[in-house]
Amino acid sequence: MNIIFTRPLIDSEDLMMNFFSSGHKIIHMPTLSIASSGMEPLNTEDYSGLIFTSANAVRFLKLKDNKKDIKCFCVGSLTEKSIRSKGFNNTVAASGTVNALKNIIINSKSDLDKLKLAYLCGDIVSYELDKELKKEGFEVNKIINYTSSKLTNLNNESIDLIKKYPPNIALIYSKRSAESFDEIIRKYSLAELMTHCKVMCISKKIEDFLKSKGWKKTEIFNPGEELIKIDRI
Numbered sequence: 001m002n003i004i005f006t007r008p009l010i011d012s013e014d015l016m017m018n019f020f021s022s023g024h025k026i027i028h029m030p031t032l033s034i035a036s037s038g039m040e041p042l043n044t045e046d047y048s049g050l051i052f053t054s055a056n057a058v059r060f061l062k063l064k065d066n067k068k069d070i071k072c073f074c075v076g077s078l079t080e081k082s083i084r085s086k087g088f089n090n091t092v093a094a095s096g097t098v099n100a101l102k103n104i105i106i107n108s109k110s111d112l113d114k115l116k117l118a119y120l121c122g123d124i125v126s127y128e129l130d131k132e133l134k135k136e137g138f139e140v141n142k143i144i145n146y147t148s149s150k151l152t153n154l155n156n157e158s159i160d161l162i163k164k165y166p167p168n169i170a171l172i173y174s175k176r177s178a179e180s181f182d183e184i185i186r187k188y189s190l191a192e193l194m195t196h197c198k199v200m201c202i203s204k205k206i207e208d209f210l211k212s213k214g215w216k217k218t219e220i221f222n223p224g225e226e227l228i229k230i231d232r233i
Contacts, residue, residue: 001230004162004170004197006031006177011055018227027161031172031180032148036060037123039145044070047141048112050120051105053098053129054174057120058082060145071112075101076202078223096203096222098127106136115139123147126175126205150180154188162190167197169230173223178206182213200229 002025005012009028016026034056041064044050049071052058055078072091074080080093092108094101109115116139119130123144130140172178178201185191198217201207207218221229 001025001168001233002027002165003230004029004167006171006181007173008032008034010059011173015226019230022227022231024230025165027158027165027167029154029158029162029181029184031151031177031184032174033151034122035147035149037144037147039120039143042118042143047116047118048114049073049105049108049117051101051117051129051140052079052083053101053119053121053125054146055079055082056122056146056148058086061086061120062145071108073101073105073108073117076223081224097205098129102129102132105133105138109137117141118143120145124176148176150176150183152180152183152187154184159188159190162193166193166195169233170194170197170199171221171226172199172206172210173202175203175206175209178209182210182215198233200226 003019004027005016006029008030020026039062041062043064044067051073053075068087069090072083072088074091074093075098076096077093080091084091092104094104115137119140119142130142133140172181185194198219199210199215200219200221202223204220207220210218
């Protein structure tokens with residue numbers, strides 16, 4: 001199959017190689033540019049837990065100490081995998097939605113020695129998790145440790161690849177990425193080449209957005225199961 005990867009190369013290189021090794025054709029079309037915001041190193045002793053709603057927040061995490069047993073609340077399995085790869089072992093993952101993550105944190109209230117949490121996230125969020133948790137009695141320090149900007153330009157090489165190998169699958173990992181993906185397809189008049197393309201989304205929110213834009217073939221997948229899911233199609 002011909003597969004479009006929309007994540008930055010640093011986030012998808014290993015997965016792309018796995019697909020390539022399985023005989024799939026890879027088209028890399030990044031839709032977001034991610035950069036560090038230059039956060040000040042965090043002292044984990046000030047908090048009873050860390051909250052991550054993105055693997056990018058994990059990537060740009062900076063600590064003053066080397067304490068790896070602090071409770072880490074993760075929005076999904078991909079984010080949890082990222083923080084565990086850094087040596088943190090006291091982790092819990094929600095089902096991929098921030099609302100589910102909020103409920104897990106609230107239900108963990110009795111397990112925390114204090115209700116002060118650090119919420120690490122990007123500059124653009126679709127859900128004010130910190131404000132919702134404050135309503136439940138938590139003290140939350142929101143720390144923006146990365147920024148994202150949409151990429152809506154394609155180079156000639158990528159355009160030629162899409163024309164030569166019309167995509168069967170496109171993998172989308174965030175609503176912002178979905179917005180950029182849709183803009184790119186329209187900007188370069190590539191819709192006709194996407195007739196047989198199934199857009200695989202990491203959440204229902206992303207799927208709903210794409211459907212509202214007229215995308216007919218969509219499907220939700222769990223991070224880490226991309227290759228298994230696609231090989232069954």
